[in-house]
Amino acid sequence: MDTVNTSLTTVLVVDDEVRSQDAMRRTLDEDFIVLTAGSAAEARSLLEQQEVSVILCDQRMPGLSGVVFLKEVRERWPDTVRIVISGYTDTEDLISGINEAGIYQYILKPWIPDHLLATVRNAVEAQGLQRDTNRLHLELRSSTPVLRERAASNLAQARQAFDFERIERAPGSPLDAVCELAARVARYDLSTLVLGESGSGKELLARAMHYASPRANKAFVSENCAAMPDTLLESELFGHKRGAFTGAFEDHAGLFQRANGGTVFLDEIGETSPAFQVRLLRVLQEREVRPVGAARAVPVDVRVIAATHRDLEQRVREGLFREDLFYRIAGVTLTVPPLRERVGDIAPIARRLLQEVGQELGLSPARAAALRLSDEALGVLMAYPWPGNVRELRNEIARALALSEGEGLAAQSFSPRVLQGQTGAGLAALAPGLGQAASGTLVERLDAIEAVILRETLLRQRWNKTRAAKELGLSRVGLRAKMARFGLEG
Numbered sequence: 001m002d003t004v005n006t007s008l009t010t011v012l013v014v015d016d017e018v019r020s021q022d023a024m025r026r027t028l029d030e031d032f033i034v035l036t037a038g039s040a041a042e043a044r045s046l047l048e049q050q051e052v053s054v055i056l057c058d059q060r061m062p063g064l065s066g067v068v069f070l071k072e073v074r075e076r077w078p079d080t081v082r083i084v085i086s087g088y089t090d091t092e093d094l095i096s097g098i099n100e101a102g103i104y105q106y107i108l109k110p111w112i113p114d115h116l117l118a119t120v121r122n123a124v125e126a127q128g129l130q131r132d133t134n135r136l137h138l139e140l141r142s143s144t145p146v147l148r149e150r151a152a153s154n155l156a157q158a159r160q161a162f163d164f165e166r167i168e169r170a171p172g173s174p175l176d177a178v179c180e181l182a183a184r185v186a187r188y189d190l191s192t193l194v195l196g197e198s199g200s201g202k203e204l205l206a207r208a209m210h211y212a213s214p215r216a217n218k219a220f221v222s223e224n225c226a227a228m229p230d231t232l233l234e235s236e237l238f239g240h241k242r243g244a245f246t247g248a249f250e251d252h253a254g255l256f257q258r259a260n261g262g263t264v265f266l267d268e269i270g271e272t273s274p275a276f277q278v279r280l281l282r283v284l285q286e287r288e289v290r291p292v293g294a295a296r297a298v299p300v301d302v303r304v305i306a307a308t309h310r311d312l313e314q315r316v317r318e319g320l321f322r323e324d325l326f327y328r329i330a331g332v333t334l335t336v337p338p339l340r341e342r343v344g345d346i347a348p349i350a351r352r353l354l355q356e357v358g359q360e361l362g363l364s365p366a367r368a369a370a371l372r373l374s375d376e377a378l379g380v381l382m383a384y385p386w387p388g389n390v391r392e393l394r395n396e397i398a399r400a401l402a403l404s405e406g407e408g409l410a411a412q413s414f415s416p417r418v419l420q421g422q423t424g425a426g427l428a429a430l431a432p433g434l435g436q437a438a439s440g441t442l443v444e445r446l447d448a449i450e451a452v453i454l455r456e457t458l459l460r461q462r463w464n465k466t467r468a469a470k471e472l473g474l475s476r477v478g479l480r481a482k483m484a485r486f487g488l489e490g
């Protein structure tokens with residue numbers, strides 16, 4: 001069992017296979033504190049000792065299935081985000097337990113490191129936002145005048161928190177035009193498609209639209225359509241009736257019903273299967289959902305905002321996305337540019353994130369507001385292309401702030417990949433290294449080329465040695481030996 005650690009975001013991996021534990025740790029430990037447990041008993045004992053934000057639990061463990069354990073976790077530690085990892089899509093046990101255990105996401109083996117990392121990052125964010133939304137809607141439903149008054153003031157706060165003005169940007173930013181159009185269409189029930197790379201701010205924009213619309217006092221619910229197989233996604237969005245499938249012990253209202261009167265944000269719509277697209281199209285056309293196993297459909301009144309990082313029109317041309325659904329969801333299309341195309345936005349966004357993260361780390365609002373970013377630190381942030389966009393910037397600031405002392409961030413606190421300033425720089429950008437290959441013995445020249453290839457791969461893989469070794473067909477040990485030989489450090 002791991003030693004106990006204290007940190008902002010802790011992820012607990014529960015898996016009886018040490019090799020899987022290690023693989024997950026390697027994928028996650030740049031961004032999170034990762035604890036591992038080989039059994040439910042070990043996991044319980046860790047949970048009793050410290051706060052854990054996310055649990056990744058293998059479905060197959062000796063003596064106890066993942067979802068059964070996660071059901072217990074839900075009861076005892078309800079704020080924990082629960083993710084199950086399984087090699088089996090439709091086992092009865094999994095389906096029956098998944099709703100009761102309140103599973104945030106379901107990841108199929110073999111999992112892909114980037115996807116796993118993105119899922120956990122999203123889960124951490126969702127945890128914070130969901131808590132706020134739940135509180136707000138609980139209070140709005142409550143009936144005493146005092147509580148209603150409080151709820152109204154919470155709604156005012158939410159409106160302020162998700163106002164378009166809170167989408168940080170520099171004067172003249174390309175985001176101005178996007179926000180202006182979004183604000184203009186927010187009050188109409190036009191279906192909206194938000195395009196943009198992962199982490200660029202699509203959900204933030206969708207939320208701002210919701211709170212600027214007449215639907216603001218109803219729920220905003222968000223679902224990542226790439227996260228689960230069709231059967232679960234359908235049950236999650238449209239609900240199911242008791243007895244609809246093995247283990248459906250109770251009626252379950254889907255997100256569309258729960259968001260009635262409000263807004264449903266469907267993230268990663270481009271990843272949905274043709275079968276699911278047909279069902280969604282029917283719901284949107286008929287404005288009613290039929291829960292799985294139900295005889296009758298239920299009318300729903302929701303505004304749908306969909307998002308994707310894909311070129312959806314291209315997918316339509318390739319026959320991967322239904323054209324009729326595309327036109328149904330893309331009444332208005334908004335495109336959030338990647339952060340590298342709006343370098344000017346980095347300074348205001350970084351300052352905002354520094355304050356937010358400072359408060360999350362326990363600083364008072366006044367002390368968090370006093371945190372400063374040195375010019376040198378800002379220069380480093382502006383030189384980096386941010387492939388993971390604002391989400392990556394946020395994680396970098398959180399990490400750097402946790403490591404630094406004093407009143408602000410110094411450039412040295414950033415991680416090596418950000419300090420290097422470039423990812424995907426390519427061989428051309430590393431020409432000085434190649435210059436050394438122009439003279440010397442054959443062995444010396446080949447060495448120089450090898451060093452350049454290693455460095456380029458490591459930069460592109462953000463110094464993740466497992467991925468770099470895999471790409472180059474080396475073992476991790478072999479890669480480390482070569483890095484030591486060429487003086488490369490990550």
Ligand SMILES: Nc1ncnc2c1ncn2[C@@H]1O[C@H](COP(=O)(O)OP(=O)(O)OP(=O)(O)O)[C@@H](O)[C@H]1O
Pocket residue numbers: 122125166167168169196197198199200201202203204205267309349352390391394
């Ligand atoms: N302009 C901005 N100002 C302040 N915070 C921002 C801005 N853009 C994004 N963020 C923050 O960055 C994080 C990622 O944004 P968001 O979740 O909206 O991205 P996304 O495009 O929906 O990502 P994904 O497609 O991966 O779900 C969130 O914490 C969000 O609040």
